[in-house]
Amino acid sequence: MRQVETWLVGLGLAQAGGDDLTQGAVALGLVLLALLAGWQGGRRIGPPLTELWHDRVGDGGESVETRICSLVRHGIAAILLAIVAQNYPWGILASIGVGLALGAATAMLVLTLLRAVRLPSWMAWLVAGLVFVAILGRSVGGYEPITSTLDAVGIDVGRRRVSLWSLLTLLLTVVVLLAIVRVINRAIAQALGRARTLDATQRLLIQKLAGIALLVTAFFFGIDALGIDLTTFAVFGGAFGLAIGFGLxxxxxxxxxxxILLMDRSVKPGDVIAVGESFGWVNKIGVRAVSVITREGKEHLIPNEILMTQEVENWSFSxxxxxxxxxxKIAYDSDVELAExxxxxxxxxxxxxxxxxxxxVWMTAFGDYALEYEVRVWIADPEGGVHNVKADVLKRIWTLFGEHGVKVPVPQRDVRMVVPVENALIPIPAPVTE
Structure with missing residues (x-):
């Protein structure tokens, strides 16, 4: 024991004749208890919360649902470790131990949460690493040494300094705001999904407008949080706005x-439409284009402006x-009543x-060689195709005509050949047969 204390004193992690080793042992015990409590909480509280999430949200939050137990486990451990770290003036050795445990638990909580909202893996790991370093640095001496070191590595651009600290602050602000926007967007989508008084088009419109409002709010909030003065970009912003006006x-x-399409509901997801050569059902209405899936399985992306400026056949509008x-067509010598x-x-x-x-069944014309009819039928599922219905009815007509002797005629033409004789056209006599 004395040798361990001497070694720690030599490293600067303990004071000679102090009780750092005792505090370290107590802190280690409390850390283990906090981790055990988090593990038990994840086992006992996580499954009921997962089931509640599944009942309330349904299938729209699979990424969150599969991580609820981990969120509960790391969250409980982080809260208990924060209480341990804040409620006693630990020595340097105990502070390092508690800081390591608290930083790891908080970093895992942040990592799990960011992955739950489907942020890129590299971004989630980077933010989790920054959180770990920040919490550990605060535990062993505060943020000042870390921020001073990071701020020293950089260059001055005009009146602003671009350093590692400012870049990390920018990255962390963007990630946090992006995560918050995604969480709120998902919460709005889930709330709209449970709103029975709104149809699919109204829910989609509200969700898109809310998403745009959230992005604009997050942008200005981030600008304010980073301390960027927008007045310095007034001239550049005007030129950029003019470029957007022409180029975009x-x-x-x-x-x-x-x-506008979502507001007037002239074209809705699920409608069957025909635009030029494209015919199919509307899969979704995006920010830039409408996705139309054809019967061949192809997905046509039609710009929204085309649906506003060109003629569109909506087979299921009202x-x-x-x-x-x-x-x-049937032969002239057919039994008309039987054929009909x-x-x-x-x-x-x-x-x-x-x-x-x-x-x-309507007779429409006396044709050159046949009586012409139209069989007019109604269907309620045009997204299932039209030609397959025609093919089915025609096959049934062919079978029934064959069973009852109704003939389907083919075109017949009489060809007469003439030769010129003294500027007159004289028919060639038919051959005489004996």
Missing amino acids: QKTVGNLIAGI DRNVRIAIPV SLMMRAATESSRVLDTPPSA
Whole structure:
């Protein structure tokens, strides 16, 4: 014991004849108790909180749900270790031990929280490392030695000094604000998801407006926290704003168009639309473009401005029912009444065709070689495709026509050949057969 004390005195971690070793042993015991309490809290409190989170939030917070037990464990340990560190004037040896444990627990808490809000791994580890160093430095002598050392490494740019300390402060401020914005955004999304009085479009609009407001607020709060004087950027800001006005007018136009689309609800997620050659159902309305998924599985990104300035067919704007016209031709010598009843039967027996509104069979024209009909049917799920319904009805008509002897004609043309004789056209006589 005496040799250990002599060695610690030589390192400057204890005083000769002092009770640093006793304080160190007591601090070690308290650290172990705090860690044990955190481990037990994670085991006993974590699962009920995880279940409560799952019941209230559902499937929208998987990254948080899987880390609740770790958050509880590190949080309890950090709180207890902070109480231990603040409520007794520990010696240097005990302060180092408590500081190491408190820094590690707090850093793990910060790391788990930042990963829960899906920040990049390198960013989360960097912030956790900075938190660990800051807490350990405060425990062994305060922040002044650390800040002075970091501030000494840098250069002067005009009236401002760019140092490691200012860069770390900037990085930490950005990460903290980004984490707060993500947490609030997620909380707003979860609250809107439980609002039954709002439809999907209204929830999406409120969420996007809230996200924009949060980013703007976080930007100005960060500027104020870093002590940046915006008046120094007045001229640059005016030029930059002018450049944005010319260079990003399409981007800003798409942003405004997207907000208008969400407000007037002319195009909503889930609608079936046709824009030019693109036909499919709206997956989501983004800040810049609308995502439309086609029947082929392709995802078309259509700029919001196009939906505002060009003609758009919305098949499910006010009513999801869509009528499909299927052309059918029958021979002139067919039984018209039988053919019409068979076409009606084929339409009503198709699985996706609605009973209400009822299907209809209409004769539309006397064609060159056939009687022309239209079989008009209604469906309520246009996102499931249109051509497959036509194919199903036509197959049923072909089968029924074959069973009842109704003919589907093919085009027929009479060709007559003539030769010129003394500026007159004389038909060639037909061959005589004996």
